[in-house]
Amino acid sequence: MAITQHKISSGFDAHSTAEEVLTGIDLTGKTVLITGGYSGLGLEATRALTRAGAHVIVPARRPAVAQQALHGLPRTEVWELDLADLAGIRAFSNQFLETAKTLDIIINNAGVMAHPYQLIGSGWEAHLAVNHLGHFALVNLLYPALAATGARVVSVASSGHFLSDIRWNDPHFRRGYDHWLAYGQSKTANALFAVHLNALGAGSGLRAFAVHPGSILTPLQRRIPREEQLAQGWLTRDGRPAEGFKTPAQGAATAVWAATSPLLEEYGGAYCQDGDIADPAATDDMLIGGVKPWAIDPDSAAKLWTLSSELTKVDAFS
Numbered sequence: 456m457a458i459t460q461h462k463i464s465s466g467f468d469a470h471s472t473a474e475e476v477l478t479g480i481d482l483t484g485k486t487v488l489i490t491g492g493y494s495g496l497g498l499e500a501t502r503a504l505t506r507a508g509a510h511v512i513v514p515a516r517r518p519a520v521a522q523q524a525l526h527g528l529p530r531t532e533v534w535e536l537d538l539a540d541l542a543g544i545r546a547f548s549n550q551f552l553e554t555a556k557t558l559d560i561i562i563n564n565a566g567v568m569a570h571p572y573q574l575i576g577s578g579w580e581a582h583l584a585v586n587h588l589g590h591f592a593l594v595n596l597l598y599p600a601l602a603a604t605g606a607r608v609v610s611v612a613s614s615g616h617f618l619s620d621i622r623w624n625d626p627h628f629r630r631g632y633d634h635w636l637a638y639g640q641s642k643t644a645n646a647l648f649a650v651h652l653n654a655l656g657a658g659s660g661l662r663a664f665a666v667h668p669g670s671i672l673t674p675l676q677r678r679i680p681r682e683e684q685l686a687q688g689w690l691t692r693d694g695r696p697a698e699g700f701k702t703p704a705q706g707a708a709t710a711v712w713a714a715t716s717p718l719l720e721e722y723g724g725a726y727c728q729d730g731d732i733a734d735p736a737a738t739d740d741m742l743i744g745g746v747k748p749w750a751i752d753p754d755s756a757a758k759l760w761t762l763s764s765e766l767t768k769v770d771a772f773s
Protein backbone atom coordinates (compact mmCIF):
# COMPACT_ATOMS: atom_id res chain seq x y z
CA MET A 456 0.00 0.00 0.00
CA ALA A 457 1.49 3.36 -1.02
CA ILE A 458 1.95 5.86 1.77
CA THR A 459 1.23 9.54 1.34
CA GLN A 460 4.35 11.22 2.64
CA HIS A 461 4.07 14.97 2.42
CA LYS A 462 2.69 17.81 4.55
CA ILE A 463 -1.07 18.22 4.65
CA SER A 464 -1.22 21.77 6.08
CA SER A 465 -2.50 20.59 9.43
CA GLY A 466 -2.31 24.07 10.91
CA PHE A 467 0.32 22.97 13.43
CA ASP A 468 4.08 23.39 13.41
CA ALA A 469 7.24 22.83 15.45
CA HIS A 470 6.03 25.27 18.11
CA SER A 471 2.67 23.63 18.72
CA THR A 472 2.26 21.98 22.12
CA ALA A 473 0.52 18.74 23.01
CA GLU A 474 -2.29 20.71 24.64
CA GLU A 475 -2.73 22.89 21.53
CA VAL A 476 -2.98 19.98 19.08
CA LEU A 477 -5.70 18.47 21.30
CA THR A 478 -7.83 21.62 21.34
CA GLY A 479 -11.41 20.66 20.52
CA ILE A 480 -10.71 16.92 20.84
CA ASP A 481 -12.71 15.22 23.58
CA LEU A 482 -11.15 11.93 24.73
CA THR A 483 -13.69 11.25 27.46
CA GLY A 484 -14.28 7.51 27.63
CA LYS A 485 -11.16 6.69 25.58
CA THR A 486 -8.36 4.54 26.93
CA VAL A 487 -4.75 5.20 25.96
CA LEU A 488 -1.71 3.05 26.74
CA ILE A 489 1.60 4.91 26.59
CA THR A 490 4.84 3.16 27.39
CA GLY A 491 7.20 5.31 29.44
CA GLY A 492 4.37 7.78 29.97
CA TYR A 493 5.96 9.06 33.16
CA SER A 494 9.20 10.64 31.90
CA GLY A 495 10.21 13.29 29.37
CA LEU A 496 7.92 13.37 26.33
CA GLY A 497 5.76 10.52 27.61
CA LEU A 498 4.90 12.42 30.78
CA GLU A 499 3.90 15.49 28.77
CA ALA A 500 1.74 13.32 26.51
CA THR A 501 0.07 11.72 29.53
CA ARG A 502 -0.67 15.14 31.01
CA ALA A 503 -2.21 16.43 27.77
CA LEU A 504 -4.23 13.26 27.11
CA THR A 505 -5.71 13.21 30.61
CA ARG A 506 -6.56 16.92 30.31
CA ALA A 507 -8.51 16.00 27.15
CA GLY A 508 -10.44 13.43 29.21
CA ALA A 509 -8.62 10.18 28.39
CA HIS A 510 -7.92 7.37 30.82
CA VAL A 511 -4.19 6.63 30.50
CA ILE A 512 -2.50 3.34 31.30
CA VAL A 513 1.22 3.76 31.88
CA PRO A 514 3.34 0.61 31.75
CA ALA A 515 6.57 1.33 33.62
CA ARG A 516 9.71 -0.62 34.35
CA ARG A 517 10.05 1.50 37.52
CA PRO A 518 6.48 1.62 38.84
CA ALA A 519 7.36 3.48 42.05
CA VAL A 520 9.04 6.27 40.05
CA ALA A 521 6.06 6.35 37.69
CA GLN A 522 3.57 6.58 40.58
CA GLN A 523 5.50 9.53 41.95
CA ALA A 524 5.71 11.32 38.58
CA LEU A 525 1.99 10.86 37.95
CA HIS A 526 0.90 11.70 41.48
CA GLY A 527 -2.20 13.88 41.39
CA LEU A 528 -2.93 13.32 37.68
CA PRO A 529 -6.48 12.01 37.33
CA ARG A 530 -7.40 8.91 35.29
CA THR A 531 -3.90 7.41 35.23
CA GLU A 532 -2.97 3.83 36.07
CA VAL A 533 0.57 2.43 36.43
CA TRP A 534 1.31 -1.17 35.49
CA GLU A 535 4.72 -2.83 35.74
CA LEU A 536 6.37 -3.68 32.41
CA ASP A 537 9.97 -4.07 31.25
CA LEU A 538 10.14 -4.01 27.45
CA ALA A 539 13.38 -5.98 27.58
CA ASP A 540 11.56 -8.94 29.14
CA LEU A 541 9.52 -10.92 26.61
CA ALA A 542 7.98 -13.20 29.23
CA GLY A 543 6.99 -10.11 31.21
CA ILE A 544 5.38 -8.57 28.11
CA ARG A 545 3.33 -11.77 27.66
CA ALA A 546 2.27 -11.75 31.31
CA PHE A 547 1.35 -8.04 31.13
CA SER A 548 -0.69 -8.54 27.96
CA ASN A 549 -2.52 -11.61 29.28
CA GLN A 550 -3.37 -9.76 32.46
CA PHE A 551 -4.63 -6.80 30.46
CA LEU A 552 -6.73 -8.94 28.10
CA GLU A 553 -8.29 -10.69 31.11
CA THR A 554 -9.77 -7.34 32.18
CA ALA A 555 -11.72 -7.30 28.86
CA LYS A 556 -10.96 -3.58 28.57
CA THR A 557 -10.37 -2.15 25.10
CA LEU A 558 -7.67 0.25 23.96
CA ASP A 559 -8.34 3.19 21.67
CA ILE A 560 -4.72 4.33 21.38
CA ILE A 561 -1.30 2.83 22.01
CA ILE A 562 1.72 5.14 21.96
CA ASN A 563 4.97 3.20 21.73
CA ASN A 564 7.04 5.89 23.40
CA ALA A 565 9.55 4.23 25.73
CA GLY A 566 13.09 4.04 24.48
CA VAL A 567 16.79 3.98 25.20
CA MET A 568 19.58 5.84 23.42
CA ALA A 569 23.37 5.45 23.41
CA HIS A 570 23.10 2.26 25.44
CA PRO A 571 26.33 0.32 26.00
CA TYR A 572 26.58 -2.92 24.03
CA GLN A 573 24.27 -5.46 25.59
CA LEU A 574 22.55 -8.55 24.28
CA ILE A 575 19.15 -9.13 25.83
CA GLY A 576 17.20 -12.38 26.21
CA SER A 577 18.05 -14.68 23.36
CA GLY A 578 20.75 -12.35 21.99
CA TRP A 579 18.97 -9.20 20.86
CA GLU A 580 20.86 -5.93 20.72
CA ALA A 581 19.49 -3.64 23.46
CA HIS A 582 18.18 -0.74 21.31
CA LEU A 583 16.49 -3.09 18.87
CA ALA A 584 15.12 -5.17 21.75
CA VAL A 585 13.66 -2.35 23.87
CA ASN A 586 12.78 0.26 21.25
CA HIS A 587 11.39 -2.10 18.61
CA LEU A 588 11.00 -5.78 19.50
CA GLY A 589 9.42 -5.13 22.91
CA HIS A 590 6.82 -2.82 21.35
CA PHE A 591 6.32 -5.23 18.44
CA ALA A 592 5.45 -8.02 20.86
CA LEU A 593 3.32 -5.76 23.07
CA VAL A 594 1.14 -4.43 20.24
CA ASN A 595 0.68 -7.86 18.66
CA LEU A 596 -0.26 -9.43 21.99
CA LEU A 597 -2.69 -6.59 22.78
CA TYR A 598 -4.17 -6.62 19.28
CA PRO A 599 -7.46 -8.26 20.39
CA ALA A 600 -8.07 -5.26 22.67
CA LEU A 601 -7.15 -2.84 19.88
CA ALA A 602 -9.06 -4.42 17.05
CA ALA A 603 -12.29 -3.93 18.96
CA THR A 604 -12.18 -0.16 18.63
CA GLY A 605 -10.54 0.74 15.29
CA ALA A 606 -7.61 2.11 17.18
CA ARG A 607 -4.54 4.22 16.53
CA VAL A 608 -1.00 2.97 17.21
CA VAL A 609 1.76 5.58 17.25
CA SER A 610 5.44 4.68 17.31
CA VAL A 611 7.76 7.37 18.59
CA ALA A 612 10.62 7.09 16.11
CA SER A 613 13.25 9.78 15.50
CA SER A 614 15.25 11.57 12.85
CA GLY A 615 17.91 9.30 14.34
CA HIS A 616 16.65 6.89 11.65
CA PHE A 617 18.91 8.91 9.27
CA LEU A 618 21.85 7.05 10.86
CA SER A 619 20.98 3.53 9.79
CA ASP A 620 18.72 1.34 7.70
CA ILE A 621 18.01 -2.12 9.15
CA ARG A 622 21.27 -4.07 9.22
CA TRP A 623 19.75 -7.13 7.60
CA ASN A 624 22.97 -9.14 7.79
CA ASP A 625 23.85 -8.20 11.38
CA PRO A 626 20.94 -6.59 13.25
CA HIS A 627 22.39 -7.50 16.65
CA PHE A 628 25.87 -6.09 15.99
CA ARG A 629 27.93 -9.25 16.30
CA ARG A 630 30.58 -6.99 14.76
CA GLY A 631 31.44 -3.28 14.98
CA TYR A 632 29.10 -1.99 17.68
CA ASP A 633 28.31 1.72 17.55
CA HIS A 634 25.60 3.03 19.86
CA TRP A 635 24.45 5.69 17.36
CA LEU A 636 24.04 3.14 14.56
CA ALA A 637 22.18 0.87 16.99
CA TYR A 638 19.83 3.71 18.00
CA GLY A 639 19.37 4.67 14.35
CA GLN A 640 18.51 1.12 13.32
CA SER A 641 15.94 0.84 16.12
CA LYS A 642 14.29 4.12 15.06
CA THR A 643 14.11 2.97 11.42
CA ALA A 644 12.46 -0.16 12.83
CA ASN A 645 9.89 2.00 14.69
CA ALA A 646 8.93 3.72 11.43
CA LEU A 647 8.77 0.48 9.41
CA PHE A 648 6.66 -1.13 12.13
CA ALA A 649 4.01 1.58 11.62
CA VAL A 650 4.04 1.01 7.85
CA HIS A 651 3.36 -2.72 8.01
CA LEU A 652 1.07 -2.66 11.05
CA ASN A 653 -1.05 -0.13 9.20
CA ALA A 654 -1.22 -2.39 6.15
CA LEU A 655 -2.18 -5.45 8.21
CA GLY A 656 -4.63 -3.68 10.51
CA ALA A 657 -6.39 -1.51 7.94
CA GLY A 658 -9.21 -4.04 7.57
CA SER A 659 -10.18 -3.61 11.21
CA GLY A 660 -9.99 0.19 11.00
CA LEU A 661 -6.63 0.40 12.74
CA ARG A 662 -4.32 3.24 11.73
CA ALA A 663 -0.62 3.26 12.60
CA PHE A 664 1.79 6.19 12.43
CA ALA A 665 5.40 6.93 13.29
CA VAL A 666 6.54 10.31 14.60
CA HIS A 667 9.72 12.26 15.09
CA PRO A 668 9.13 14.42 18.18
CA GLY A 669 11.92 16.92 17.45
CA SER A 670 15.03 17.46 19.57
CA ILE A 671 14.29 17.92 23.26
CA LEU A 672 16.47 17.69 26.36
CA THR A 673 15.03 14.88 28.50
CA PRO A 674 16.46 12.00 30.57
CA LEU A 675 17.00 10.21 27.21
CA GLN A 676 20.43 11.90 26.99
CA ARG A 677 21.49 10.55 30.40
CA ARG A 678 24.26 8.40 28.92
CA ILE A 679 25.82 11.21 26.88
CA PRO A 680 28.54 13.11 28.76
CA ARG A 681 27.97 16.87 29.03
CA GLU A 682 31.08 17.60 26.93
CA GLU A 683 29.72 15.46 24.11
CA GLN A 684 26.34 17.20 24.33
CA LEU A 685 28.14 20.54 24.06
CA ALA A 686 30.19 19.28 21.11
CA GLN A 687 27.03 17.98 19.38
CA GLY A 688 25.55 21.47 19.76
CA TRP A 689 22.64 20.28 21.92
CA LEU A 690 23.50 22.46 24.90
CA THR A 691 24.65 26.02 25.34
CA ARG A 692 27.62 26.62 27.69
CA ASP A 693 25.18 27.77 30.37
CA GLY A 694 23.28 24.49 30.13
CA ARG A 695 20.22 25.62 28.16
CA PRO A 696 18.84 23.72 25.16
CA ALA A 697 20.37 24.88 21.87
CA GLU A 698 18.42 26.85 19.28
CA GLY A 699 16.00 24.66 17.38
CA PHE A 700 15.33 22.44 20.38
CA LYS A 701 11.75 22.07 21.55
CA THR A 702 10.25 22.11 25.01
CA PRO A 703 8.91 18.74 26.25
CA ALA A 704 5.33 20.03 25.72
CA GLN A 705 6.19 20.78 22.07
CA GLY A 706 8.05 17.46 21.79
CA ALA A 707 4.96 15.52 22.87
CA ALA A 708 2.70 17.28 20.37
CA THR A 709 3.21 15.20 17.24
CA ALA A 710 2.60 11.87 19.00
CA VAL A 711 -0.71 12.99 20.49
CA TRP A 712 -1.69 14.65 17.21
CA ALA A 713 -1.01 11.41 15.29
CA ALA A 714 -2.95 9.50 17.95
CA THR A 715 -6.07 11.66 17.66
CA SER A 716 -6.27 13.90 14.58
CA PRO A 717 -9.28 13.25 12.32
CA LEU A 718 -7.17 14.73 9.47
CA LEU A 719 -5.03 11.58 9.45
CA GLU A 720 -7.74 9.01 8.80
CA GLU A 721 -6.71 8.59 5.12
CA TYR A 722 -2.97 8.69 5.75
CA GLY A 723 -2.24 5.53 7.73
CA GLY A 724 1.41 4.43 7.82
CA ALA A 725 2.77 7.97 7.48
CA TYR A 726 5.81 9.33 9.32
CA CYS A 727 4.99 12.63 11.01
CA GLN A 728 6.87 15.53 12.58
CA ASP A 729 6.06 19.05 13.78
CA GLY A 730 2.33 18.35 14.04
CA ASP A 731 1.99 17.34 10.40
CA ILE A 732 2.96 14.55 8.03
CA ALA A 733 6.68 14.87 7.28
CA ASP A 734 8.05 15.61 3.85
CA PRO A 735 10.74 13.34 2.38
CA ALA A 736 14.11 14.33 3.86
CA ALA A 737 15.82 16.82 1.58
CA THR A 738 19.12 16.90 3.52
CA ASP A 739 21.06 14.87 6.09
CA ASP A 740 20.40 17.47 8.79
CA MET A 741 18.59 15.62 11.57
CA LEU A 742 17.45 18.88 13.16
CA ILE A 743 15.51 19.67 9.96
CA GLY A 744 14.32 16.09 9.74
CA GLY A 745 11.93 14.66 7.16
CA VAL A 746 11.87 10.98 6.37
CA LYS A 747 14.45 8.88 4.53
CA PRO A 748 13.17 6.37 1.96
CA TRP A 749 14.36 3.28 3.86
CA ALA A 750 12.11 4.14 6.84
CA ILE A 751 8.86 3.99 4.83
CA ASP A 752 9.68 1.26 2.31
CA PRO A 753 6.75 -1.22 2.30
CA ASP A 754 8.94 -4.21 1.29
CA SER A 755 11.40 -3.52 4.10
CA ALA A 756 8.48 -3.08 6.47
CA ALA A 757 7.12 -6.52 5.56
CA LYS A 758 10.61 -8.06 5.83
CA LEU A 759 11.14 -6.52 9.27
CA TRP A 760 7.74 -7.80 10.38
CA THR A 761 8.75 -11.35 9.41
CA LEU A 762 12.09 -11.02 11.22
CA SER A 763 10.43 -9.57 14.32
CA SER A 764 7.76 -12.27 14.50
CA GLU A 765 10.43 -14.97 14.08
CA LEU A 766 12.47 -13.46 16.92
CA THR A 767 9.58 -12.83 19.32
CA LYS A 768 7.38 -15.78 18.26
CA VAL A 769 4.46 -13.37 18.28
CA ASP A 770 2.26 -12.36 15.33
CA ALA A 771 -1.37 -11.33 15.69
CA PHE A 772 -1.91 -11.68 11.95
CA SER A 773 -0.41 -15.12 11.21
Ligand SMILES: NC(=O)c1ccc[n+]([C@@H]2O[C@H](COP(=O)([O-])OP(=O)(O)OC[C@H]3O[C@@H](n4cnc5c(N)ncnc54)[C@H](OP(=O)(O)O)[C@@H]3O)[C@@H](O)[C@H]2O)c1
Nearest residue numbers: 491494495496537538539564565566613670671673674675
Ligand atom coordinates in the same frame (compact mmCIF):
# COMPACT_ATOMS: atom_id res chain seq x y z
N1 LIG B 1 14.27 13.61 23.50
C1 LIG B 1 14.52 13.70 22.20
O1 LIG B 1 15.18 14.65 21.71
C2 LIG B 1 14.01 12.63 21.26
C3 LIG B 1 14.25 12.79 19.89
C4 LIG B 1 13.80 11.84 19.02
C5 LIG B 1 13.11 10.75 19.49
N2 LIG B 1 12.89 10.59 20.83
C6 LIG B 1 12.17 9.40 21.30
O2 LIG B 1 11.16 9.79 22.20
C7 LIG B 1 10.86 8.70 23.08
C8 LIG B 1 10.75 9.22 24.51
O3 LIG B 1 12.03 9.69 24.89
P1 LIG B 1 12.26 10.83 25.99
O4 LIG B 1 13.11 11.84 25.35
O5 LIG B 1 10.99 11.21 26.62
O6 LIG B 1 13.20 10.01 27.01
P2 LIG B 1 13.00 9.53 28.53
O7 LIG B 1 12.52 10.68 29.36
O8 LIG B 1 14.27 8.86 28.90
O9 LIG B 1 11.83 8.48 28.44
C9 LIG B 1 12.04 7.17 27.97
C10 LIG B 1 11.14 6.24 28.74
O10 LIG B 1 11.39 4.90 28.27
C11 LIG B 1 11.44 4.07 29.40
N3 LIG B 1 12.19 2.82 29.18
C12 LIG B 1 13.49 2.68 28.87
N4 LIG B 1 13.82 1.38 28.82
C13 LIG B 1 12.70 0.68 29.12
C14 LIG B 1 12.39 -0.70 29.24
N5 LIG B 1 13.32 -1.66 29.10
N6 LIG B 1 11.12 -1.06 29.55
C15 LIG B 1 10.17 -0.12 29.73
N7 LIG B 1 10.39 1.20 29.63
C16 LIG B 1 11.64 1.60 29.33
C17 LIG B 1 12.13 4.92 30.44
O11 LIG B 1 11.97 4.35 31.72
P3 LIG B 1 13.02 4.66 32.90
O12 LIG B 1 12.68 6.05 33.34
O13 LIG B 1 12.69 3.63 33.89
O14 LIG B 1 14.37 4.55 32.31
C18 LIG B 1 11.40 6.24 30.25
O15 LIG B 1 10.17 6.23 30.93
C19 LIG B 1 11.96 7.66 22.85
O16 LIG B 1 11.44 6.61 22.06
C20 LIG B 1 13.02 8.43 22.08
O17 LIG B 1 13.78 7.60 21.23
C21 LIG B 1 13.32 11.52 21.72
